[in-house]
Amino acid sequence: MGPKKKKLGRGVAIVGAGMSRFGVFKEKASRDLFVDAFLAMKASVDRGVDVNAIEALYLGNLTSDLFEGQCHLAPIMADWIGMVPKPATRFEDACASGGVAMREAIIAIASGFYDLVLVGGVEKMSNLSTAQVTDTLAAAGDILYEAPSGFTFPGFYAAIATAYMHKYGAKVEHFMSVGLKNHRNGALNPKAQYQATIEDLMTRRIAKLKEKGGPVPAWRDVWDFLKDEEANPVVAWPMRLFDCSPITDGAACLLLAAEELAGSFTDKPVHIIGTGQGSGSAMHGREDVTSLEGARAAAAEAYQMAGVTPQDIKIAEVHDCFTSAEIIASEDLGLFGRGEASRAAFEGATALTGRRPINTSGGLKSKGHPIGASGVAQAVEIWTQMREEAGKRQVKNVDLALTHNVGATGGTCVVHIYERR
Amino acid sequence: MAAEREFTAASFNAFLNEKKLMASRCAKCNAVYLPPRPLCTSCYGADMEWVELKGRGKLTAYTVIAVGPMFMNEEGYDRDHRYCSGIVQMEEGPSISARVLEVDVKHPDAIKIGTPLEVCFLSRGEGESKKTFLAFRKTG
Secondary structure, eight states: OOOOOOOOOEEEEEEEEEEOOOOOOOOOOHHHHHHHHHHHHHHOOOOOOOGGOOOEEEEOOOOOOHHHHHOHHHHHHHHHHTTTTSSSSEEEEETHHHHHHHHHHHHHTTTTOOEEEEEEEEEEETSSSSHHHHHOOOOSOOOTTTGGOOOOHHHHHHHHHHHHHHHHHHHHHHHHHHHHHHHHHHOTTTTOOSSHOOOOEEEHHHHHHHHOOOOOOOOHHHHHTTTTTTSEEEEEEEEEHHHHHHHEEEEEEEEEEEGGGGGGTSSSSSEEEEEEEEEEGGGSSSSSSTSSSHHHHHHHHHHHHHTTTGGGGOEEEEEOOOHHHHHHHHHTTTTTTTTHHHOOOHTTTTTTTTSSSOTTTTTHHHHOOOOOHHHHHHHHHHHHTTTOOGGGGOTOOOOEEEEEEEETTEEEEEEEEOOOO | GGSSSSSSSSHHHHHHHHTEEEEETTTTTOOEESSOOOSSSTOOOOOEEEEOOEEEEEEEEEEEEESHHHHHHHHBBTTBBBBEEEEEEETSSOOOEEEEEOTTTOGOOOOOTTTTEEEEEEEEEEEOOEEEEEEEEEEO
């Protein structure tokens, strides 16, 4: 028996999507961020939605347990938006929690069990110090066999970067160019954590130093700024501050409906035509750390289900928790050849105006990375682009798009493919 | 002696305390597992035996960390005292995550992938609280 060709039992469409502002909001708990995202989603449903018609909540969240001392999060979210007593379930697969919640909701609707499901993702990270967040995230790796070596999450993706540089001759500037590009996109996204390009941040820093009357660094350009240990300190070499996604509070919501019912909510649904998921071992268990086996498996499943090829994809939101992650994601998805994505990114191929725009939202790097919300927020960006509502960051004619959401260093990988008809 | 121990992380760590890098080997298909596993994921046999590795390998990926986890901060590592973590492929085949010692952390770009390494053992504490971290340094 050969590998089974999977398909959705019936079509599934996004009929509403929204997210909270991403950032650091000391006064807001998970439930407050979630309500913000829910209201944004509700406002996006062209013909409106009755909350009582929503049959279930599928929630992505890494660890409100450790971040807020609150487990059992899903029913609280359901209660705060008035969904009780409908079923509410939390999904945890590290940074892929949101993507997995979405996939499980798709499968439930495709099976005929539900017609209308709310997918949510939320993470409230800023209650903890940076050191505490570092340790909390490390719990998503192999705590017995990876943690004792001193690896951190930036460390894992830095090791991926050194292996990639060795294999393909890539330069640190290639990784930095991903951060530059994602900040440019994020500066055009009113929901993003950083409303600024790295060039803006450099200019502000110079102005601040002048104001203080201190010596102004002799940065000739943004590359000098990015290589300055003071301005852009190493976190785990070669990953520096501007190679790393930030600590973020935020939430995102999608309303998924059976395709045959989509017309009662909107004339402009976004159809989900492919879903794929894969898993992977600890990093030291892989033949080659410059590619994620689970991402390749997830992409293969999603492309086959959708009946499309990487060449057909107009834009992609990929999991750029670190700049090296975006490079290898672009290759695992077949958007660029092996060893080619680093140079392509450096040359602008993945910019808004490039031949293959990646992370038009600003990505995790600039939009922010509230862990459990990220996979859901990726789909919010595709919804926004496909409906031509992305304002200054709008890409023309986005009729086919993809999202790629990774848990930890590739332990879980989820890929979705979207179509505008 | 070794055969009596279960194929667990607790056993692996107890061996590290004895300065032994131990893997598990499938008695049926000879696949070697580091970290040791109780179940062979090549042939799905559950008849494992302990095998001591020679402790030689090469560096396949690395990073020099400036912002470490709290237990490393407590060891005195910080932005001004950085350390190297890496993945080491053993001569016997499998790879493992470990500390990499005696490399120039001030010049991380000069650390070479492919560098031959040998195992060393970083022990902390005594008696019941003794814990040994796996590390490697340049051969020779």
